Amino acid sequence: MEPCRIGVYVCNCGTNVARVVDCDAVAAALGAVADVVVARSYQYMCSNPGQEMIQQDIREHGLTRVVVAACSPRMHEPTFRRAVAGAGLNPYLLEMANVREHCSWVHDDRAAATEKAVSLGRAAIRRVRHHEPLETRTVPMCEATLVLGGGIAGLTAALQLADADQPVFLVEREAWLGGNVARLDLTAPHLDSARDLLIDRISRVRAHRHIEVLQQTRLVRLEGYAGNFMATVQTNGERPRPLGVGSVIVCTGYQPFDARRIEEFGYGRLPGVVTSLELERMLRAGAVVTPSGRLPRNVAIVHCVGSRSERFHGYCSRVCCMTALKFDHEIRAALPEARVLDLYIDMHAFGKGCEDFYRRSAELKTVFLMYAKGTTPLVTAAGPGDECALLIAVTDVLSGEAVEIPADLVVLMVGMEARDDADDVARLVNISRDKDGWFIESHPKLDPVATTTDGVFIAGACQAPKDIPDSVAQARAAAARVLARIARGHLTVDAVCADVDDALCCGCLVCQGVCPYVAMTTDPDSHRSRVIPALCKGCGTCVAACPSGAITGRQFTDRQILAQIEGVLEWGSNRESSGCSATGARTPAPTSPAPVA
Ligand code: SF4
Ligand code: SF4
Ligand code: SF4
Helix, strand or coil, rough: CCCCCCCEEEEEECCCCCCCCCCHHHHHHHCCCCCCCEEEEECCCCCCCHHHHHHHHHHHCCCCCCEEECCCCCHHHHHHHHHHHHCCCCCCCCEEEECCHHHCCCCCHHHHHHHHHHHHHHHHHHHHHCCCCCCCCCCCCCCCCCECCCCCCHHHHHHHHHCCCCEEEEECCCCCCCCHHHCCCEEECCEEEHHHHHHHHHHHHCCCCCEEEEEEEEEEEEEECCCCEEEEEECCCCCEEEEECCCEECCCCEEECCCCHHHCCCCCCCCCCEHHHHHHHHHHHHCCCCEEEECCCEEEEEEEEEECCCCCCCCCCHHHHHHHHHHHHHHHHHHHCCCCEEEECCCCCCCCCHHHHHHHHHHCEEEEEEEECCCCCCEECCCCCCCCCCEEEEEECCCCCEEEECCCCEEEEEEEEECHHHHHHHHHHHHCCCCCCCCCCECCCCCCCEEECCEEEEEECCCCCCCCHHHHHHHHHHHHHHHHHHHCCCECCCCCCEEEEECCCCCCCCCCHHHHCEEECCCCCCCCCCEECCCCCCHHHHHHHHHCEEEEEEEHHHHHHHHHHHHHHCCCCCCCCCCCCCCCCCCCCCCCCCCCC
């Protein structure tokens, strides 16, 4: 049997771990465990010097296994696998212990947190002894991409892919392209025309030899796996059509909040109460008028309609404040005599150039009135003696006074919400939605356009409320991810997946019913279940469900899991014996430079 020589690396994460966990003590305790040849506490393990330290130790000490006690493996397991592989060790001979999220982030008691970190480290050491070298596989990559949605994000993604000479199917359920941006007049904060932004993109998309535009078309089925999907689409009144694609970029956008849901505003009941999109239509037509055709003398713009509210959506829709300021400019230009009043909760002006835009809007003599979060201004019809059509009852937060504001036109800044068909799309492409219905990204900071389904990307406001620059940036990012995969020509499939033992499988198909990633199929010859490695996420559901014990989760074998549990249960002991060769020497920590990565 190969001697087991384990290196253990305890990460301080600056003070992120070290603030609560005594990392030096953890390294000392783990350094005394059998088979551990070297144990170090280091400031930033994921930094380049941290990774180089591991690689140097692998070479100098002949390490055969590595344990990194740091953050969640979800964060940096790929980093450390690459580091280990860079020193010639199989990348799957690594195990991580999560002493950040599971210790320092959830405990205050330093002694107890340190003891728990030692325990998790021991469990990782016990487990890594049973790791075996695994080999990744590759699958070919189909170059065509399905882009779902023909709004600004979909158009941008399609063009970026097609300009790189890659084939694109752009599927749009409506009979036109442009999505919600096509409903806008000018855009904030530069007051440039939304039409100009779209027109060039739409005409280029329509003329592009690498893009096939399918309007009034829906995705009805998506089968296969990253690099090799078979999408079935259906155009209104036509037969379903199969499309072979390697990747899918979902850009299905948002729908505007239905203002009828807030009774107090009287939308749909009181003439003169309009939504922001209806005002956009008036501005595009060049006539801002009341329902009776008169020029309004008083225009009130109400922010946060359906957003930042416990009754409806708790989130900020991100574009409404700047769109309201844009209306101030446009109304001022169209109706120089009109008085414009902005009723807002807080002014969110975080985008580039937006704070400056806010300052310029204040110079327009727009009146700003702050109302309290959690309250709703009440809009009613004015009486015969009033010189206006509508009255708004609201409490001014700054003065504390209840006031009644005259208005001829009340503009409701309706927020963004997930589309009614978002659940259908999510099910079709096998991605998840958050509590507000938006599609969930793989990682909110580090992987914002990928999803948990490999090969399916998201971009634009289907992921969360977003303005045009952010939607365009995400679309370009998603297209760049797809292009990088196409350039490689193949996809690497993680070696951690399930494995069926034909000799034990009875063909009951239980595993196929429970697999959340549809990664199980039936072998046509043996009639036994078979794993599709490109789809399998190694979640282990089938392993637990198989009544015959025919399925093994690679890297999650019973032996590995039981050894890990034994390590956790071995509370209080500081030395054990495995029968493997061990020196037990602990190497002192070197000085820690600042992180590079
Ligand atoms: S993020 Fe880097 S520095 Fe922080 S715990 Fe993870 S490996 Fe260590
Ligand atoms: S559950 Fe187990 S026995 Fe049943 S088909 Fe799947 S692998 Fe075979
Ligand atoms: S491990 Fe999970 S993803 Fe893989 S086949 Fe089993 S149930 Fe499906």
